[in-house]
Amino acid sequence: MTSPNEPGEDKTPQYVYGVTRSGASLPADVAGLDDRPVTLVEDGGRCAAVVSDLPAGRPLGERADLVAHQRVLNALLDAGLVVLPFRFGAALSDRGAVRKELLEGNSDRLGQVMDQLEGRVELRLKATYVQDTVLREIMQQEPEVAELSRRLREVPADVADAVYYDQVRLGELIAQAMDRRREHDGQVLLEAAAPAAEAFVRKTPAREEDVLDASFLVRDDRREEFEKAVEKLGQAHTERIRLRLIGPLPPYDFVPEA
Amino acid sequence: MTGPIAQQTSGTSTVQRGGGGGSSSLADVVDLILEKGLVIDIYARVSLVGIEILTVDVRIVVASVDTYLRFAKAVNRLDIAHDGTSQGLPQFVEGMQESGAKKKTRGALEGAGERLKETFGGGSNDDDEDEDKQPARRRSSRKKEDDE
Numbered sequence: 001m002t003s004p005n006e007p008g009e010d011k012t013p014q015y016v017y018g019v020t021r022s023g024a025s026l027p028a029d030v031a032g033l034d035d036r037p038v039t040l041v042e043d044g045g046r047c048a049a050v051v052s053d054l055p056a057g058r059p060l061g062e063r064a065d066l067v068a069h070q071r072v073l074n075a076l077l078d079a080g081l082v083v084l085p086f087r088f089g090a091a092l093s094d095r096g097a098v099r100k101e102l103l104e105g106n107s108d109r110l111g112q113v114m115d116q117l118e119g120r121v122e123l124r125l126k127a128t129y130v131q132d133t134v135l136r137e138i139m140q141q142e143p144e145v146a147e148l149s150r151r152l153r154e155v156p157a158d159v160a161d162a163v164y165y166d167q168v169r170l171g172e173l174i175a176q177a178m179d180r181r182r183e184h185d186g187q188v189l190l191e192a193a194a195p196a197a198e199a200f201v202r203k204t205p206a207r208e209e210d211v212l213d214a215s216f217l218v219r220d221d222r223r224e225e226f227e228k229a230v231e232k233l234g235q236a237h238t239e240r241i242r243l244r245l246i247g248p249l250p251p252y253d254f255v256p257e258a
Numbered sequence: 259m260t261g262p263i264a265q266q267t268s269g270t271s272t273v274q275r276g277g278g279g280g281s282s283s284l285a286d287v288v289d290l291i292l293e294k295g296l297v298i299d300i301y302a303r304v305s306l307v308g309i310e311i312l313t314v315d316v317r318i319v320v321a322s323v324d325t326y327l328r329f330a331k332a333v334n335r336l337d338i339a340h341d342g343t344s345q346g347l348p349q350f351v352e353g354m355q356e357s358g359a360k361k362k363t364r365g366a367l368e369g370a371g372e373r374l375k376e377t378f379g380g381g382s383n384d385d386d387e388d389e390d391k392q393p394a395r396r397r398s399s400r401k402k403e404d405d406e
Contacts, residue, residue: 011305016298027278037404061312066291088291089311090298135333137279149333169328172298174333186273190279215290215382234272246286252294 013054014041014092014098015220017072018083018111018250022048023063027138033060033068041098044232045107047114049098050076050083054091054099061088073250081116084110085250091200114254120198122247127189127211129178133240138177145173175208185241186212192233201253211241223248 011191015033032038040048050072069088076083092098139146148170155163182205189212194200197216205213212244218226227245234243275284298306 011339014283019296025396054309059310063284066288069291070284070287087284087293087295087297089263089309091307091309092298093307097302099301101305102298110301124290126286127359131332132336135329135336139333139336139379145333149330152330153334168323168326169331171323171329174329178329185320208329241343242274243272244274244276244286246283249287249290250295252287252290255294255296257297257387258300 009095011094011096012094013178014051016086016098016102017050017069017094018076018085019047019049019102019114020083021114021141022046024048024081025077025079026050027065027075027079029251031068032072032156033065035068041095041103042098042165043107044101046111046229047103047107049102053093056187065173072147073218077121077250078194082114083250084113084117084155084255085252091097094137098191111229115253117217117251120217120251121220121223122215122251123197123218123223123226123245123247124190124213124215124249126194126205126213126246127186127217127237128207128242128244129181129209129211130242131209132180134181135174137181137240142173142177145170145177148173166258178208189233189237189241189243190214193229194225195230196222199254215249217251217254 015030017038020040022040022045024040026040030038034055036052036053036055041051042048052072066088073083073085092102108149116137139149148166152163152170186202186205188194190200190202193214193216197218199217202213203213203215205211216226230243230245237243278288
């Protein structure tokens with residue numbers, strides 16, 4: 001392989017965190033994987049890759065590695081830089097390869113994505129039912145659940161095994177009732193938050209009692225508006241739904257996948 | 259840096275805020291880090307470095323017998339708090355927990371949960387712990403191979 005390296009440039013494999021604008025000044029104190037220094041690789045085009053040396057001799061993916069990946073990207077974000085995050089685990093053979101392969105051929109393409117995302121951040125809204133409140137609600141509104149629950153309560157402990165499947169059935173009915181509520185409640189939350197955002201991605205909530213998990217792309221000058229809308233939602237639903245707003249995050253959900 | 263601020267609720271706010279940068283909030287973003295973002299293979303091919311990546315599958319099975327039993331237990335507990343009926347119900351509920359098909363499902367899930375905890379370390383805040391308890395399906399060890 002011909003060497004794309006500049007004279008004297010070392011051949012250490014590079015871990016790639018993301019891409020930012022060329023000429024960006026990196027925050028001084030940001031540390032990468034294994035606390036290695038984070039630097040930019042530039043090719044004279046519009047984009048610069050955010051890299052550090054790749055730790056050798058071990059697999060990546062420990063908690064500290066994931067934290068480092070996120071820490072580097074968030075440091076750029078906090079410094080007001082536009083940053084396109086790479087998915088965890090991107091590595092190229094050396095700085096020359098980053099320049100020649102990642103930057104040279106893709107500068108315009110990546111530059112366009114940066115233009116679209118400039119001045120915008122990702123905010124993630126997670127909403128979860130207050131379990132006792134929604135269970136009470138289900139007990140009151142779903143006769144089948146109330147009846148089965150009442151019946152199971154009367155079963156003595158020594159024959160509990162005999163009604164195991166009834167317990168499962170009770171839980172299943174509750175889960176189904178929660179699903180129906182989630183469909184409606186999730187939509188209400190989404191529609192209330194979305195107008196202040198440029199775009200959103202709705203994810204499949206992880207747990208049965210989760211109402212909504214959605215990421216929003218929000219312009220810097222509308223963040224206050226967005227956060228106020230979320231705050232208003234929080235107040236309106238405080239009895240039965242807890243909201244959690246995560247971010248600002250690099251726009252993981254809004255970079256092209258291919 | 260935003261520091262370790264996963265949980266903070268200001269005086270009047272009903273919305274919990276999670277930071278993007280603090281390590282304690284990793285649970286909030288781990289799926290993004292592992293599943294979203296630009297994929298290097300699309301931009302560079304020849305010089306990819308094949309590295310082994312240890313990750314957990316962060317997606318969680320939504321509906322399971324365990325979830326159902328948890329709900330059943332929670333709703334039973336509700337009743338107790340409400341009308342104070344049926345003495346000895348807690349024992350009854352515990353009995354349910356130990357019985358039947360649980361033995362088939364719980365073992366595997368617990369094993370996965372332990373490994374998840376190992377990888378993510380002991381989160382100190384409530385949310386992390388909450389996330390840790392969720393049954394991760396499996397831990398996959400993926401190899402990213404140089405495809406050239």
